[in-house]
Amino acid sequence: QQPVQSPQAVILREGEDAVINCSSSKALYSVHWYRQKHGEAPVFLMILLKGGEQKGHDKISASFNEKKQQSSLYLTASQLSYSGTYFCGTAGGYQKVTFGTGTKLQVIP
Amino acid sequence: DAGVIQSPRHEVTEMGQEVTLRCKPISGHDYLFWYRQTMMRGLELLIYFNNNVPIDDSGMPEDRFSAKMPNASFSTLKIQPSEPRDSAVYFCASSLAPRQAPAGDTEAFFGQGTRLTVV
Numbered sequence: 001q002q003p004v005q006s007p008q009a010v011i012l013r014e015g016e017d018a019v020i021n022c023s024s025s026k027a028l029y030s031v032h033w034y035r036q037k038h039g040e041a042p043v044f045l046m047i048l049l050k051g052g053e054q055k056g057h058d059k060i061s062a063s064f065n066e067k068k069q070q071s072s073l074y075l076t077a078s079q080l081s082y083s084g085t086y087f088c089g090t091a092g093g094y095q096k097v098t099f100g101t102g103t104k105l106q107v108i109p
Numbered sequence: 110d111a112g113v114i115q116s117p118r119h120e121v122t123e124m125g126q127e128v129t130l131r132c133k134p135i136s137g138h139d140y141l142f143w144y145r146q147t148m149m150r151g152l153e154l155l156i157y158f159n160n161n162v163p164i165d166d167s168g169m170p171e172d173r174f175s176a177k178m179p180n181a182s183f184s185t186l187k188i189q190p191s192e193p194r195d196s197a198v199y200f201c202a203s204s205l206a207p208r209q210a211p212a213g214d215t216e217a218f219f220g221q222g223t224r225l226t227v228v
Contacts, residue, residue, distance in 0.1 A: 002151065030214055041200060041219035042152070049214055087152060095140050095207060096165055097217065101151035 005100040022088030031071040032089035113220035127189040132201030139206040
């Protein structure tokens with residue numbers, strides 16, 4: 001089953017923060033985050049393995065709570081370059097990654 | 110490395126025709142994935158291979174879809190016969206083997222996709 005992402009879409013002004021949530025009904029081993037710009041391929045952001053770790057990538061970070069089967073992606077001080085669709089992918093213990101339907105993020109000046 | 114290479118980039122075909130999409134993964138990668146992207150369903154995993162062997166094809170929508178990986182550097186996704194509802198962007202991705210058991214801890218590199226339109 002696909003993980004569920006929320007919100008489906010969000011509009012931010014430059015400098016504002018955002019949180020994208022991802023939840024699964026199945027036990028998870030890892031959560032993957034990707035960003036896709038319009039007309040391009042998805043690009044890897046980060047992987048979080050079970051253990052409740054938090055990771056950072058520039059001003060983008062994420063957390064993973066395997067007990068709740070949830071992950072959140074945090075974007076701070078957003079930049080125009082952050083615009084795109086963010087996908088979370090979940091893996092239950094194998095290389096099979098199932099993606100959510102995505103969260104469309106638009107950053108405006 | 111040039112990354113994952115897919116061809117063609119765009120394909121327009123008539124309903125009922127056979128369509129073959131091609132993918133060259135990154136050299137040395139052990140896993141290859143085929144995804145389909147639509148507005149309604151997002152990124153759906155169709156099938157994936159490990160060392161050229163299909164591991165899970167549960168996402169293949171119908172028998173009209175088939176995928177092969179004859180060697181480590183080439184894979185095809187075939188739709189026969191094609192239907193308008195198959196119109197989507199098809200992505201191929203590859204990844205290295207997992208660093209530790211059980212798995213799911215290596216990133217996937219996506220190709221640029223093939224935009225398929227069936228009219």
